[in-house]
Amino acid sequence: MSGKLREAEMHPSATVMPLPSRLAANAADTHAIARNPGMALDLGFVESMRSVNRSALERRVGTLTKRRSIKADNQAAWLLRSISLMDLTTLNSNDTDERVRRLCAKAVNPLRRDLVEALGLGETVIRPAAVCVYHPFVATAVEAVRGTGIHVAAVSTAFPHGLAPLATRIAEIEASVADGADEIDVVIPRGLVFGARWQELYDEIKAFRAACGEAHLKVILGTGDLATLRNVTLASMVAMMAGADFIKTSTGKESVNATLPVGLAMVRAIRAYHEQTGYLIGFKPAGGISTAKVSLDWLVLMKEELGRPWLEPELFRFGASSLLTDIERQLEHHISGRYSANHRHAMA
Numbered sequence: 001m002s003g004k005l006r007e008a009e010m011h012p013s014a015t016v017m018p019l020p021s022r023l024a025a026n027a028a029d030t031h032a033i034a035r036n037p038g039m040a041l042d043l044g045f046v047e048s049m050r051s052v053n054r055s056a057l058e059r060r061v062g063t064l065t066k067r068r069s070i071k072a073d074n075q076a077a078w079l080l081r082s083i084s085l086m087d088l089t090t091l092n093s094n095d096t097d098e099r100v101r102r103l104c105a106k107a108v109n110p111l112r113r114d115l116v117e118a119l120g121l122g123e124t125v126i127r128p129a130a131v132c133v134y135h136p137f138v139a140t141a142v143e144a145v146r147g148t149g150i151h152v153a154a155v156s157t158a159f160p161h162g163l164a165p166l167a168t169r170i171a172e173i174e175a176s177v178a179d180g181a182d183e184i185d186v187v188i189p190r191g192l193v194f195g196a197r198w199q200e201l202y203d204e205i206k207a208f209r210a211a212c213g214e215a216h217l218k219v220i221l222g223t224g225d226l227a228t229l230r231n232v233t234l235a236s237m238v239a240m241m242a243g244a245d246f247i248k249t250s251t252g253k254e255s256v257n258a259t260l261p262v263g264l265a266m267v268r269a270i271r272a273y274h275e276q277t278g279y280l281i282g283f284k285p286a287g288g289i290s291t292a293k294v295s296l297d298w299l300v301l302m303k304e305e306l307g308r309p310w311l312e313p314e315l316f317r318f319g320a321s322s323l324l325t326d327i328e329r330q331l332e333h334h335i336s337g338r339y340s341a342n343h344r345h346a347m348a
């Protein structure tokens, strides 16, 4: 099979629908979007989202993923898109500066030279949107990706549980911003959701947003801990009202991470918020997304439910530590018809 990609395939956004009013036209800057300022907490609106039908969401996900909207011939182009939508992540207890430098080097050159050439990419640069690290490694990452356009995201607010005093969590955000992180992934204390303590949750997230300043705020709900899709939907809505730029499923540390039905509940909350306010909120599924095929399922879901603007890094990211390795293997297979051993891939 030829590995060369047609121009239109390399740039799926070339055929996008007209951009909604709040999306800036300059897609070269992945922060070029009108930021969600948030709104007053409207519990009536939050509660209007309360009925969530799990089996209907599961049926919809089944239909979407079986319809194979991405044809085999186009899959390589969409896998390249998955790379550009990735927050390449390392969040391990044994992380070191050296490991973070290696991750960043991989982000700067995510594909081997021979793959780039075989795919006919020419001067087209394909890179993850961001690297995502713990606070102590922010400065190292900033230095390592300087000048590349790759964002540096820090997980913050006592990741992954969110159970430190509020002042400590806010100070953590401020420290990561001071070190150069321009995206901050915060976690919510799940107990605020179980107790329906929406005002407290709203106030905390609003304080996180203020501490972020210009840095973009991604709010991790820890959906695997939240027990019901109703909780997921209501927490999504409160996070957006409090000024989240993105809502994100999971930390990668819960026993259940990003699932498509949960993702669907969240993107429908995003749609409702957009209809109410005109603002576009990003979505980041994270945790356990490790295969190229699953990444394509997510892209189909986003395209079908929210449309093309949510296939751009301004509005969609995968949080993933090992997805890139599988995408590289699948691209190699696309080119050569063979799979190579994992050890040939630097991040394996």
Ligand SMILES: O=C[C@H](O)COP(=O)(O)O
Binding pocket: 089, 091, 132, 250, 251, 252, 253, 286, 287, 288, 289, 319, 320, 321, 322, 323
């Ligand atoms: O936010 C990103 C996640 O922690 C990554 O999870 P993962 O290691 O399962 O890909």
